[in-house]
Amino acid sequence: MLDQGAMTPEPVAVAGPEEPTELVGSSWELRGTLVDELNGSAPPPEGTHLVDAVFKLTPGEGASRKRLTDCKFRAVDDQGRWWRPTTSYSMRPDLEGTVSVAYGCTDDNGKPLPAGEDVGVVLSFVVPDDAVDSLAFEIAVPTKAPAKGDPVPRSLRFEQE
Numbered sequence: 464m465l466d467q468g469a470m471t472p473e474p475v476a477v478a479g480p481e482e483p484t485e486l487v488g489s490s491w492e493l494r495g496t497l498v499d500e501l502n503g504s505a506p507p508p509e510g511t512h513l514v515d516a517v518f519k520l521t522p523g524e525g526a527s528r529k530r531l532t533d534c535k536f537r538a539v540d541d542q543g544r545w546w547r548p549t550t551s552y553s554m555r556p557d558l559e560g561t562v563s564v565a566y567g568c569t570d571d572n573g574k575p576l577p578a579g580e581d582v583g584v585v586l587s588f589v590v591p592d593d594a595v596d597s598l599a600f601e602i603a604v605p606t607k608a609p610a611k612g613d614p615v616p617r618s619l620r621f622e623q624e
Contacts, residue, residue, distance in 0.1 A: 474601045474620035483519075486619050487604045488527025492519040493621040498595060502555045507589045513552055514538065516600045516621075518584040520568065522576045529575050531568040534604045535616070538588040541597035552587045561585045598623055 483490045497515040499506070507513050516538070522528035539545045550565050561583040562568055568576060568584065576582055586600065603618040 474618035477621050488523030490521040511589050512595050514588045516586045520584050521581050524578045528578050534568045536586050537601050538598045540594040546588045548586045
């Protein structure tokens with residue numbers, strides 16, 4: 464089930480949130496989190512908050528940048544609950560110039576991102592009140608191309624400070 468992506472891989476904890484960490488040839492860095500920065504958008508449902516995790520991604524060369532087209536994300540709290548990113552807040556004006564991750568980490572045309580160029584990635588999660596302070600953010604990327612066999616993902620976990 465892990466090989467087919469039906470199970471989430473066990474994430475490797477990142478030493479420090481603002482230190483670049485490699486995942487299958489690309490570099491990720493958690494730059495910070497923002498809570499309830501709505502910028503004119505409707506607020507999330509009562510009892511929840513909008514949490515944005517802001518990352519800097521530097522795609523690697525060759526196959527590593529192509530693997531990013533199938534990256535997956537989730538936020539996990541200290542109780543083991545988890546949430547996938549929401550696209551409901553992706554059209555906020557302050558997110559212009561960041562990569563949309565609704566269908567993987569790609570450019571606006573669904574093509575792999577340029578190798579070696581830093582890009583901003585903002586993941587937006589709607590989570591319950593009691594989860595906000597304990598969230599960690601996980602990124603999973605397949606280690607092989609689908610044509611070469613089962614994709615066996617690898618995963619990183621970034622803790623908030």
